[in-house]
Amino acid sequence: xxxxxxxxxxxxxxxxxxxxxxRVPAVLFGSAALLEDMDDKVREQLTNVAGLPGIVGAAYxxxxxxxxxxxxxGGVAAFDPDRGGVISAGGVGFDISCGVxxxxxxxxxxxxxxxKSPLADRLFDRIPAGVGxxxxxxxxxxxxxxxLSGGARWAVGQGWGRxxxxxxxxxxxxxxEALPREVSDQAKKRQRNEMGxxxxxxxxxxxxxxxxxxxxxxxxxxxxxxxxxVLSIHCGSRGLGHQIGTEFLRRMVVEAPDHxxxxxxxxxxxxxxxxDLGRAxxxxxxxxxxxxxxxxxxxxxxxxxxxxxxxxxxxxxxIYDVSHNTCxxxxxxxxxxxxxxxxxxxxxxRALGPGHPDLPAAFRETGxxxxxxxxxxxxxxxxxxxxxGESLALxxxxxxxxxxxxxxxxxxxxxxxxxVDELAARGIQIRSPSQRGVAEEAPxxxxxxxxxxxxxxxxxxxRKVARLEPVICIKx
Amino acid sequence: MGSxxxxxxxxxxxxxxxxxxxxxxxxxxxSTMAEAFEQAALAMTAVITPPEGVRCLRRVSIHxxxxxxxxxxxxxxxxxxxEMADHNLLFGRYAVSITDxxxxxxxxxxxxxxxxHRPVVEIKGATFTELKVGRRADGREWxxxxxxxx
Numbered sequence: 001x002x003x004x005x006x007x008x009x010x011x012x013x014x015x016x017x018x019x020x021x022x023r024v025p026a027v028l029f030g031s032a033a034l035l036e037d038m039d040d041k042v043r044e045q046l047t048n049v050a051g052l053p054g055i056v057g058a059a060y061x062x063x064x065x066x067x068x069x070x071x072x073x074g075g076v077a078a079f080d081p082d083r084g085g086v087i088s089a090g091g092v093g094f095d096i097s098c099g100v101x102x103x104x105x106x107x108x109x110x111x112x113x114x115x116k117s118p119l120a121d122r123l124f125d126r127i128p129a130g131v132g133x134x135x136x137x138x139x140x141x142x143x144x145x146x147x148l149s150g151g152a153r154w155a156v157g158q159g160w161g162r163x164x165x166x167x168x169x170x171x172x173x174x175x176x177e178a179l180p181r182e183v184s185d186q187a188k189k190r191q192r193n194e195m196g197x198x199x200x201x202x203x204x205x206x207x208x209x210x211x212x213x214x215x216x217x218x219x220x221x222x223x224x225x226x227x228x229x230v231l232s233i234h235c236g237s238r239g240l241g242h243q244i245g246t247e248f249l250r251r252m253v254v255e256a257p258d259h260x261x262x263x264x265x266x267x268x269x270x271x272x273x274x275x276d277l278g279r280a281x282x283x284x285x286x287x288x289x290x291x292x293x294x295x296x297x298x299x300x301x302x303x304x305x306x307x308x309x310x311x312x313x314x315x316x317x318x319i320y321d322v323s324h325n326t327c328x329x330x331x332x333x334x335x336x337x338x339x340x341x342x343x344x345x346x347x348x349x350r351a352l353g354p355g356h357p358d359l360p361a362a363f364r365e366t367g368x369x370x371x372x373x374x375x376x377x378x379x380x381x382x383x384x385x386x387x388x389g390e391s392l393a394l395x396x397x398x399x400x401x402x403x404x405x406x407x408x409x410x411x412x413x414x415x416x417x418x419x420v421d422e423l424a425a426r427g428i429q430i431r432s433p434s435q436r437g438v439a440e441e442a443p444x445x446x447x448x449x450x451x452x453x454x455x456x457x458x459x460x461x462x463r464k465v466a467r468l469e470p471v472i473c474i475k476x
Numbered sequence: 477m478g479s480x481x482x483x484x485x486x487x488x489x490x491x492x493x494x495x496x497x498x499x500x501x502x503x504x505x506x507s508t509m510a511e512a513f514e515q516a517a518l519a520m521t522a523v524i525t526p527p528e529g530v531r532c533l534r535r536v537s538i539h540x541x542x543x544x545x546x547x548x549x550x551x552x553x554x555x556x557x558x559e560m561a562d563h564n565l566l567f568g569r570y571a572v573s574i575t576d577x578x579x580x581x582x583x584x585x586x587x588x589x590x591x592x593h594r595p596v597v598e599i600k601g602a603t604f605t606e607l608k609v610g611r612r613a614d615g616r617e618w619x620x621x622x623x624x625x626x
Binding site: 039041066067068069070073090093094095130131132133134186189190199200201239242243245246249250253254265266267269403404405406407408409433434435436437440476 | 493494495496497498499500501524543546547550551554557558561562564588589590593594595596597598600601602603604605607623625626
């Protein structure tokens with residue numbers, strides 16, 4: 001990205017003042033090097049978002065931002081329903097409520113090393129991953145609607161987890177006011193065999209080692225101990241979310257003129273929050289969030305069963321569960337007044353600071369655990385939300401490393417077999433149904449996650465707590 | 477570039493992938509819009525598995541109607557994505573006819589065989605990013621392109 005026209009206002013904060021159709025500034029977070037590596041499309045997409053009706057404050061791009069669909073991936077924007085604010089299906093994405101869940105193993109990583117290969121094999125056997133995989137659970141009619149209303153709370157009620165898991169999930173495991181009736185029969189059909197499946201692409205289940213703790217007090221509050229192993233799950237709302245996104249994106253494109261909305265890019269399709277279409281999408285999207293929360297809960301249950309084959313008394317409590325493709329109503333201060341805004345986070349993680357009333361008691365003093373997914377060869381991170389993050393970017397932080405190379409380029413550059421062998425030589429066991437899929441997800445196709453996290457901390461969006469390195473990775 | 481062959485009009489029909497930072501673009505070419513749509517669908521299959529490795533054992537019919545050619549392309553690809561997901565299928569051959577704003581299409585394929593097809597990635601949806609349908613500069617050849625979210 002050409003930095004001309006960007007005004008640097010802090011070590012990792014850059015501002016584009018409103019011009020043309022922009023209603024608010026565009027704010028990009030990141031070092032000069034990260035921004036220079038971003039595609040110019042990020043800038044174009046972010047300034048387009050800044051021109052949408054009812055936007056409040058600014059359109060924000062996180063340090064891992066890359067070219068997305070209408071909104072950049074790594075984009076954050078809030079809209080005021082009282083001022084004609086809109087909701088955008090593209091601003092949430094096809095994989096509604098895609099996110100990361102982390103669990104404590106309580107095991108020293110050396111214990112994992114002793115059974116690394118058989119543990120990887122068993123996880124790969126039990127966790128349905130990749131194209132054509134299906135789960136063991138079949139949902140129809142009433143049970144589907146109960147899942148869409150109940151989220152992880154529904155899954156725990158079915159025996160897939162424990163009541164105490166729910167406290168460690170955003171929205172306490174259930175997004176309220178979901179409207180299963182707004183989810184099409186096609187979307188429900190697409191999901192009926194996909195509960196408890198990982199999916200493919202950048203989704204994974206990983207066993208990781210806490211390689212380094214940066215903030216001992218907060219790490220202790222999160223239960224992270226250097227040298228111990230953590231289990232992380234990255235996936236979303238599967239076929240149901242994809243179908244909801246597909247259908248509402250089209251409806252929003254077709255109906256935009258009826259709402260007087262002029263779109264600079266069709267992918268920015270949106271509807272007023274206070275319109276029939278806006279309300280229908282919000283209800284369906286919330287059902288999609290519940291689907292993702294239930295899915296990660298079921299995968300948690302499957303992973304616990306596998307771990308118990310090796311360590312019969314292991315509990316694997318949840319550290320936290322975050323979603324990074326959402327739009328949620330949140331109260332933020334605007335012009336010193338509290339206002340309810342609809343905050344889109346497309347490839348961005350909520351990062352509530354200490355004292356926020358929505359946090360579980362265990363995190364009131366530390367701020368929210370912010371789980372950053374890495375690549376299978378580099379690192380993942382646990383950060384903590386900061387109080388100052390609210391005024392900087394509506395309490396938001398990055399969500400991952402962010403791609404820097406397309407799949408098309410990656411598959412030309414690497415062979416999957418070579419990637420698996422190279423990682424095995426470094427002690428990382430990869431299991432995947434597709435070698436080409438591994439090549440397309442090669443660690444080198446992503447930005448440097450450590451640089452992304454460094455910029456996130458320097459910008460004041462979140463602070464470093466611990467760095468996690470992969471030991472076993474199950475790729476879809 | 478994949479599956480270059482001569483068409484009914486003796487103009488080349490073929491497909492290619494193009495880069496999108498997060499995902500992947502598919503582009504089909506043909507002597508008619510319908511052929512370009514068929515080739516774009518083959519390019520989509522090739523994101524998952526080589527199309528020539530998919531046996532044509534089952535046929536699925538698709539009907540779409542849209543206010544313009546771009547939306548019609550997105551609808552066609554999304555209808556195929558739905559059929560693949562819902563019935564666990566892969567398609568290796570497509571036939572399309574387009575009249576005004578109505579598409580009638582057929583796709584031939586078979587259930588996913590994970591050992592034989594080695595499917596790379598599932599497709600979440602066809603997006604409206606870089607969504608274009610038109611004639612190339614020479615006026616003879618049609619193209620149809622979309623970015624897929626995977």
